[in-house]
Amino acid sequence: MPPRQATPVQGTAEIVERGPDRGTTRVTVDAGEQVFPGHYPGFPIFPGVCVVEHIHLSALATAPEPGLRMEAIESTRFLSPVFPGDRLAIDLTWERKGGKWRCKAVAATARGDSAKVRIRFSEGHDQ
Amino acid sequence: MIDISGIKRVLPHRYPMLLVDRVDELVPGESLTARKAVTANEPWYRDLPADATDEQHSYPSVLLIESWCQAAGVLAAWKNPNPDVLAGQVMLFGSISDVVFHRPVLPGDVLEHRVRLFRELSDTVIFEGEALVDGETVLEVGRVVMAMRPASELLEAANHPEDPAGTA
Numbered sequence: 001m002p003p004r005q006a007t008p009v010q011g012t013a014e015i016v017e018r019g020p021d022r023g024t025t026r027v028t029v030d031a032g033e034q035v036f037p038g039h040y041p042g043f044p045i046f047p048g049v050c051v052v053e054h055i056h057l058s059a060l061a062t063a064p065e066p067g068l069r070m071e072a073i074e075s076t077r078f079l080s081p082v083f084p085g086d087r088l089a090i091d092l093t094w095e096r097k098g099g100k101w102r103c104k105a106v107a108a109t110a111r112g113d114s115a116k117v118r119i120r121f122s123e124g125h126d127q
Numbered sequence: 128m129i130d131i132s133g134i135k136r137v138l139p140h141r142y143p144m145l146l147v148d149r150v151d152e153l154v155p156g157e158s159l160t161a162r163k164a165v166t167a168n169e170p171w172y173r174d175l176p177a178d179a180t181d182e183q184h185s186y187p188s189v190l191l192i193e194s195w196c197q198a199a200g201v202l203a204a205w206k207n208p209n210p211d212v213l214a215g216q217v218m219l220f221g222s223i224s225d226v227v228f229h230r231p232v233l234p235g236d237v238l239e240h241r242v243r244l245f246r247e248l249s250d251t252v253i254f255e256g257e258a259l260v261d262g263e264t265v266l267e268v269g270r271v272v273m274a275m276r277p278a279s280e281l282l283e284a285a286n287h288p289e290d291p292a293g294t295a
Contacts, residue, residue, distance in 0.1 A: 003174055003175065004183060005183055005185065005187070006169075006171040006172050006175060006183065006184060006185065006186065006187050007171060007187050008170075008171050008187055008189065008190055010174075034143060034170050035143065035144050037141070037142070037143070038140055038141040038142050038143050038144035038145060039140060039141075039144040040139045040140065040141070040212040041139075041141050042212075042213065043212050043213055043281075043282075043285070045281070045285075047144065047193060048220055049189040049190065049192055049193040049196075050189065052189050052192075053187065053189040056188070056189065070188055070228065071227065071228055072225075072226060072227045072228065073192070073223065073224070073226040074224065074225065075222065075223075075224040075225075076222060076223040076224065077221070077222045078219070078220055078221060078222065080284065081281065081284050081285070083285055
């Protein structure tokens with residue numbers, strides 16, 4: 001299925017578990033991902049923002065309601081690098097606060113936590 | 128002004144992940160203004176459906192951040208450029224916070240990144256700023272923390288995956 005939005009990542013996350021206010025996904029960072037030749041030549045590291053993008057896409061896929069749009073990244077902490085072939089496990093928790101949906105998420109590889117992210121979403125956009 | 132070849136002497140990023148086209152103003156240790164032109168020929172648009180709407184062509188939000196952070200990277204590395212990610216000190220992003228996205232950025236837009244150095248410690252630099260298109264703010268960046276680390280730490284993480292080192 002073609003992506004709904006332009007995105008730098010090519011892998012598609014699979015939803016492993018989904019509850020009313022939480023979700024878990026898995027996605028493999030294939031060595032053929034298009035960003036690797038430029039990030040960096042001779043030393044491929046999956047860009048931190050691409051890990052955030054996987055979290056963003058997984059959040060949309062497990063969202064408590066349709067039509068959400070990322071309006072802010074409240075915080076991101078990068079904890080360890082992601083390399084070609086790594087499998088990302090993403091744990092997401094949704095919370096509604098101050099009239100806005102927020103998603104807290106952790107992405108981990110087999111070596112441990114890679115990134116922790118808090119995203120705020122706005123509502124009322126068409127799917 | 129720093130043109131593209133000058134940027135490539137400072138940053139290790141290359142196609143398709145070199146997301147700064149030109150630096151218009153640089154005050155070492157203080158501030159920088161840079162631009163990035165968005166075009167429909169970037170690879171992120173390749174797999175969109177044939178009838179994709181303008182909204183579906185919104186420039187990926189995370190790449191707005193990446194582009195802004197690369198501009199910050201030029202400011203950070205200007206005094207000690209190191210386009211080789213395998214040697215010397217490399218730039219790693221430790222944390223990014225309070226980033227707000229305003230209107231979508233579309234092909235044809237030229238991003239104007241405004242980067243201000245907020246604080247400089249021995250091996251850490253903190254930046255803030257925004258990105259504009261045609262004078263209108265499209266992205267606010269509250270705080271980006273960049274750390275300078277020996278490349279050997281990264282190489283070790285790649286070779287001994289059980290010893291992770293903080294990086295982005």
